[in-house]
Amino acid sequence: MAPTYTFHYFGVPSRGEFIRYIFKHKNVDFEEVNYTFDDLPKIKANEALFPLGELPTLLVANQEPIFQSHAIVRYLANEFNLYGKNNEERAVIDQVLDTLKECEQKLWGSLFFAKGDDKVEKQKAVFEKLLPRALRYVEKCLKRNNNGEAFLVGDAITVGDIHVAVLIETIKLPHNKNYRNVLDNFPLIKKLNEKVRNSAAIKTYLEKRGDPKYPFPE
Numbered sequence: 001m002a003p004t005y006t007f008h009y010f011g012v013p014s015r016g017e018f019i020r021y022i023f024k025h026k027n028v029d030f031e032e033v034n035y036t037f038d039d040l041p042k043i044k045a046n047e048a049l050f051p052l053g054e055l056p057t058l059l060v061a062n063q064e065p066i067f068q069s070h071a072i073v074r075y076l077a078n079e080f081n082l083y084g085k086n087n088e089e090r091a092v093i094d095q096v097l098d099t100l101k102e103c104e105q106k107l108w109g110s111l112f113f114a115k116g117d118d119k120v121e122k123q124k125a126v127f128e129k130l131l132p133r134a135l136r137y138v139e140k141c142l143k144r145n146n147n148g149e150a151f152l153v154g155d156a157i158t159v160g161d162i163h164v165a166v167l168i169e170t171i172k173l174p175h176n177k178n179y180r181n182v183l184d185n186f187p188l189i190k191k192l193n194e195k196v197r198n199s200a201a202i203k204t205y206l207e208k209r210g211d212p213k214y215p216f217p218e
């Protein structure tokens, strides 16, 4: 029997969306428990389910809870065969996951939690330094694997490819309207993004979900 999955996160995209995409891509049912920021005291008090007082947590059947978003991503990638064919491919996937996670961290910080001049400076650092360098690396991976005709590694989609598409959603948020052309020099990344977004199950999910929404002013 297939295991049951319960995913605990806030009712926003952020760190949770990557994990939702993975389930959707594999057409695996999972239950969602979505919290609001008012639930934080309750979350902090429940150390059994949220060992660091943070979200997300994934519960798989009767196992110990899995926390840390990328531990969840890697767990699911292993379970669902989305983690490359060998150690070498996994090293590339890991490099992409860690690089994009660092970008997202700074992106969310600049978007939602910074204000005024601090926000302008932080966005500039992300969009003019951090992201171009990270995207150059991703473009290079795509180029060297079948000249951009395939995926980051091998000939099948992995969590690395899914992460690229999820990051691009954040980049394209209306909050970043001053940085519309950050992807202009990366044709292979744009192509990969379309491929992931148009893969059958993710396409159906995105059509139903609509644009990602955050409760923060643009």
Ligand SMILES: N[C@@H](CCC(=O)N[C@@H](CS)C(=O)NCC(=O)O)C(=O)O
Pocket: 014, 015, 040, 053, 054, 055, 056, 067, 068, 069, 070
């Ligand atoms: N390294 C952790 C970070 C988790 C994290 O910062 N979660 C945020 C939501 S995206 C949270 O729970 N914040 C509430 C708080 O820290 O009080 C992960 O990747 O899962």
